[in-house]
Amino acid sequence: xxxxxxxxxxxxxxxxxxxxxxxxxxxxxxxxxxxxxxxxxxxxxxxxxxxxxxxxxxxxxxxxxxxxxxxxxxxxxxxxxxxxxxxxxxxxxxxxxxxxxxxxxxxxxxxxxxxxxxxxxxxxxxxxxxxxxxxxxxxxxxxxxxxxxxxxxxxxxxxxxxxxxxxxxxxxxxxxxxxxxxxxxxxxxxxxxxxxxxxxxxxxxxxxxxxxxxxxxxxxxxxxxxxxxxxxxxxxxxxxxxxxxxxxxxxxxxxxxxxxxxxxxxxxxxxxxxxxxxxxxxxxxxxxxxxxxxxxxxxxxxxxxxxxxxxxxxxxxxxxxxxxxxxxxxxxxxxxxxxxxxxxxxxxxxxxxxxxxxxxxxxxxxxxxxxxxxxxxxxxxxxxxxxxxxxxxxxxxxxxxxxxxxxxxxxxxxxxxxxxxxxxxxxxxxxxxxxxxxxxxx
Numbered sequence: 262x263x264x265x266x267x268x269x270x271x272x273x274x275x276x277x278x279x280x281x282x283x284x285x286x287x288x289x290x291x292x293x294x295x296x297x298x299x300x301x302x303x304x305x306x307x308x309x310x311x312x313x314x315x316x317x318x319x320x321x322x323x324x325x326x327x328x329x330x331x332x333x334x335x336x337x338x339x340x341x342x343x344x345x346x347x348x349x350x351x352x353x354x355x356x357x358x359x360x361x362x363x364x365x366x367x368x369x370x371x372x373x374x375x376x377x378x379x380x381x382x383x384x385x386x387x388x389x390x391x392x393x394x395x396x397x398x399x400x401x402x403x404x405x406x407x408x409x410x411x412x413x414x415x416x417x418x419x420x421x422x423x424x425x426x427x428x429x430x431x432x433x434x435x436x437x438x439x440x441x442x443x444x445x446x447x448x449x450x451x452x453x454x455x456x457x458x459x460x461x462x463x464x465x466x467x468x469x470x471x472x473x474x475x476x477x478x479x480x481x482x483x484x485x486x487x488x489x490x491x492x493x494x495x496x497x498x499x500x501x502x503x504x505x506x507x508x509x510x511x512x513x514x515x516x517x518x519x520x521x522x523x524x525x526x527x528x529x530x531x532x533x534x535x536x537x538x539x540x541x542x543x544x545x546x547x548x549x550x551x552x553x554x555x556x557x558x559x560x561x562x563x564x565x566x567x568x569x570x571x572x573x574x575x576x577x578x579x580x581x582x583x584x585x586x587x588x589x590x591x592x593x594x595x596x597x598x599x600x601x602x603x604x605x606x607x608x609x610x611x612x613x614x615x616x617x618x619x620x621x622x623x624x625x626x627x628x629x630x631x632x633x634x635x636x637x638x639x640x641x642x643x644x645x646x647x648x649x650x651x652x653x654x655x656x657x658x659x660x661x662x663x664x665x666x667x668x669x670x671x672x673x674x675x676x677x678x679x680x681x682x683x684x685x686x687x688x689x690x691x692x693x694x695x696x697x698x699x700x701x702x703x
Contacts, residue, residue, distance in 0.1 A: 446550075447504065513530070536555075543628060596673075620668060644656050657673070
């Protein structure tokens with residue numbers, strides 16, 4: 262009879278900590294935005310109601326709103342705590358309805374540090390945490406900049422398997438700069454983008470049309486605001502986001518630093534990139550420029566570089582897809598016979614390339630898009646044919662990835678599509694079996 266072994270003792274929880282003392286100012290903007298939205302929606306009626314009140318009552322109401330909003334921000338900050346234990350990061354939030362997020366450290370795939378303009382002036386930053394299997398990011402906003410960087414380094418080290426005492430003293434992992442996008446190239450690329458000019462034209466035309474068709478100022482404002490938001494995203498915001506875009510390599514993945522007003526520090530985690538898209542607008546091709554977009558499982562980080570030379574972009578893709586060589590891909594166009602009857606004129610933009618590591622499909626003539634997926638990242642393969650495609654003897658082959666994206670080889674001959682379907686399924690199966698496990702700081 263053997264003696265029973267020692268009873269395991271549960272790890273004591275880490276000490277709970279609060280966010281930065283300036284966080285209540287940020288939390289108070291939630292009811293402020295809600296109140297402003299109601300006032301804008303009521304429009305002229307709200308303005309008439311406010312002007313009908315005595316001045317002292319208006320001032321008293323304003324003071325009351327400031328106190329209510331301030332109390333809301335303070336209480337929401339007071340009831341928010343976070344703690345790092347041996348196995349997880351716990352975040353407790355909620356003023357009326359309590360919520361506790363248990364984030365397993367071994368499930369963390371990326372931690373981004375964001376610094377909005379006002380936060381940079383105040384010396385604080387926010388941590389946004391990507392976890393495997395979830396779409397939304399958990400956030401710690403705000404922490405002192407030094408505390409945010411130190412906590413990020415500790416969490417990544419813990420996720421890599423370091424002991425708690427060792428992880429706390431490692432600090433930020435070293436990095437090596439790979440590419441920095443010149444501001445001049447970013448500006449020229451925006452000027453050479455057709456969607457930029459389309460957004461500007463719509464932004465100038467929309468206010469005139471809204472004013473002509475509406476007799477109410479508030480109705481015109483409500484109509485124009487969303488259009489102005491689209492113009493902002495397509496022009497100014499693209500410049501502000503892409504300003505001083507810097508890419509560096511570190512043991513925890515590729516680090517992206519960018520932004521003029523809001524500075525973001527993002528990480529492309531190793532092994533989590535499911536597919537890559539190379540975008541070549543028509544007016545960029547003479548300069549040899551491309552934009553590289555990513556599909557990362559469980560992450561919303563989609564842009565690897567806003568504009569770069571083709572050779573530099575291919576080198577970056579080889580970093581996020583080890584062993585990949587986009588420059589060596591030889592694309593076979595869709596056959597003229599059959600394809601031209603399904604998609605007139607534009608059929609010439611479709612192409613397919615398959616190598617030992619990659620499945621790639623190309624589409625578009627004015628704006629060429631090349632989508633690449635490693636065989637090991639393919640989750641399923643499908644062949645589809647519509648009625649007209651069956652008549653013309655062509656079919657489409659779709660490769661689905663773990664990030665919810667699909668790479669489609671369009672308008673292939675029916676016999677080739679059938680052979681490609683089974684061959685790609687076999688390549689994906691063998692590539693997954695031979696793939697190395699993804700690990701932080703490997």
